Amino acid sequence: MTPMPVLSRPGYGIGQAAGGLLSPDEFEKLTEFVYRKTGMRFGEVKRQYVEKRIADRMAASGIASFREYFARLRFEASGGELQALINLLTVNETYFLRESYQLDCLVRDVLPEIAARKGPGERVRIWSLPCATGEEPYSIAISVLEHWPDADRFEVEIHASDIDSNVLARARAGLYGERSLQKMPLALRRKYFRPADKGQLAIVPELQGSIEFSRVNVADPVEMARFRHFDVIFCRNMLIYFDELSQRQAVALLYDSLAPRGYVFLGHSESMNRMSSSFRPRKFADAIVYQRA
Amino acid sequence: MGLVKAKDRAGPDQGEAAQASDPRLLIEHASPACRREAAHALMQAGEAAAAVPALLARLAREEEVAVREAIFTALAGIGGAAVAEGMIALLRSEDAGLRNGAVEVLQLLPEPTAARIETMLADADADVRILALNVVGSLPRAEAPRWLCRVLAEDPDPRVCGTAVDALAEAGGPEAVEPLRQVARRFADDPYIAFAAKLAIRRIQGGDG
Numbered sequence: 001m002t003p004m005p006v007l008s009r010p011g012y013g014i015g016q017a018a019g020g021l022l023s024p025d026e027f028e029k030l031t032e033f034v035y036r037k038t039g040m041r042f043g044e045v046k047r048q049y050v051e052k053r054i055a056d057r058m059a060a061s062g063i064a065s066f067r068e069y070f071a072r073l074r075f076e077a078s079g080g081e082l083q084a085l086i087n088l089l090t091v092n093e094t095y096f097l098r099e100s101y102q103l104d105c106l107v108r109d110v111l112p113e114i115a116a117r118k119g120p121g122e123r124v125r126i127w128s129l130p131c132a133t134g135e136e137p138y139s140i141a142i143s144v145l146e147h148w149p150d151a152d153r154f155e156v157e158i159h160a161s162d163i164d165s166n167v168l169a170r171a172r173a174g175l176y177g178e179r180s181l182q183k184m185p186l187a188l189r190r191k192y193f194r195p196a197d198k199g200q201l202a203i204v205p206e207l208q209g210s211i212e213f214s215r216v217n218v219a220d221p222v223e224m225a226r227f228r229h230f231d232v233i234f235c236r237n238m239l240i241y242f243d244e245l246s247q248r249q250a251v252a253l254l255y256d257s258l259a260p261r262g263y264v265f266l267g268h269s270e271s272m273n274r275m276s277s278s279f280r281p282r283k284f285a286d287a288i289v290y291q292r293a
Numbered sequence: 294m295g296l297v298k299a300k301d302r303a304g305p306d307q308g309e310a311a312q313a314s315d316p317r318l319l320i321e322h323a324s325p326a327c328r329r330e331a332a333h334a335l336m337q338a339g340e341a342a343a344a345v346p347a348l349l350a351r352l353a354r355e356e357e358v359a360v361r362e363a364i365f366t367a368l369a370g371i372g373g374a375a376v377a378e379g380m381i382a383l384l385r386s387e388d389a390g391l392r393n394g395a396v397e398v399l400q401l402l403p404e405p406t407a408a409r410i411e412t413m414l415a416d417a418d419a420d421v422r423i424l425a426l427n428v429v430g431s432l433p434r435a436e437a438p439r440w441l442c443r444v445l446a447e448d449p450d451p452r453v454c455g456t457a458v459d460a461l462a463e464a465g466g467p468e469a470v471e472p473l474r475q476v477a478r479r480f481a482d483d484p485y486i487a488f489a490a491k492l493a494i495r496r497i498q499g500g501d502g
Contacts, residue, residue: 277358
């Protein structure tokens with residue numbers, strides 16, 4: 001997962017408004033197009049955020065008018081400019097307990113539904129994909145242990161996969177700095193981490209050993225066929241970087257990896273509705289989750 | 294209990310289709326899960342184009358939504374003229390799910406679809422022309438505004454013209470303004486076209502027209 005690049009150039013640094021780059025109709029046309037292509041919705045309150053990124057892309061492309069820029073965005077066969085804009089519009093960095101309302105939804109609503117369908121002692125299988133450097137699967141594990149009262153009645157299996165073997169090695173090592181731990185309460189740091197070299201903290205061995213790490217290419221049906229019968233898949237902020245066909249293909253394979261009535265958590269700016277009709281959106285108190293029909 | 298390590302397994306949990314030798318036979322399997330896996334496998338096969346007839350034949354009688362979706366995705370992945378022709382034929386289906394799936398696949402196949410758009414827009418069936426416009430509305434092709442403007446000038450059906458007007462609100466440039474004014478005059482009794490044309494012109498002109 002690629003962190004969002006820091007944008008700054010002379011005369012147009014972070015925090016500076018683009019200053020009415022787009023008329024209200026142009027803004028509406030642009031945001032409706034972006035919504036149709038990506039599922040990301042940007043209202044008027046996000047105008048400055050959007051305009052700044054449009055201005056940056058126009059400058060990078062050497063285009064002076066919005067009309068010309070929109071034509072490239074809309075008609076470019078490769079979709080390269082659209083992807084470049086999406087990369088700027090999405091903020092993507094990984095840290096512990098990121099978008100914690102989804103973890104709350106997992107333990108308050110989703111796991112109890114799954115538990116109601118299973119007998120005591122049965123396995124509950126959760127998959128974090130892509131797991132990057134491991135913050136997500138460890139956060140899931142901590143949330144389950146801390147906040148799901150029935151955790152002890154079931155065998156909870158957490159798998160974590162990524163296509164990048166380098167980040168998997170870092171995930172397995174379980175060493176993190178302050179940036180990754182910014183949202184982790186002190187009590188949980190003390191409980192699940194130990195001091196390590198260079199000011200880092202190391203995941204305690206019990207937690208580290210409970211996650212099953214593996215490499216997988218989500219676009220490969222043969223590799224994906226190794227992963228089946230998951231009750232929950234966390235697939236956040238990955239599909240947004242795929243083109244439309246690749247999104248459909250990946251979602252089809254995620255569907256096959258789920259148990260019947262299994263659940264998928266997507267990133268906050270992602271929507272299953274554009275990619276598949278085989279999932280039912282479920283609106284819980286804390287989050288929207290997609291359930292295999 | 295609580296957190297446990299994954300159980301040791303004898304081997305990867307392979308799906309039935311992944312282990313089978315000929316997914317063209319498995320696409321007719323009794324199990325929906327097996328048919329989905331066969332669709333994935335056919336898309337990846339060395340000569341995927343040869344699987345198109347089998348996929349289209351299964352799609353025509355497939356009732357499981359999830360299997361249909363896997364077949365549509367496989368066909369989009371394979372692409373080419375035979376897939377585009379198969380999707381255009383489905384635009385006449387009585388089944389809305391098949392029609393919508395066909396539109397989505399055509400949108401994902403700009404080259405073979407573009408080569409057939411003018412024929413689709415001249416179809417005798419106005420519903421087919423509307424679905425063709427839904428495809429044009431999302432196609433990343435520079436010819437799209439020209440196709441849409443021609444519909445405004447020539448198509449006799451106000452529903453078809455209304456769909457083209459909607460598409461031009463996003464795809465149109467300055468060259469579409471006069472055709473939009475003309476279609477509003479041609480269907481002066483149709484309040485929707487007047488409203489939509491005005492909105493499209495505003496969008497094209499960035500609110501200054």
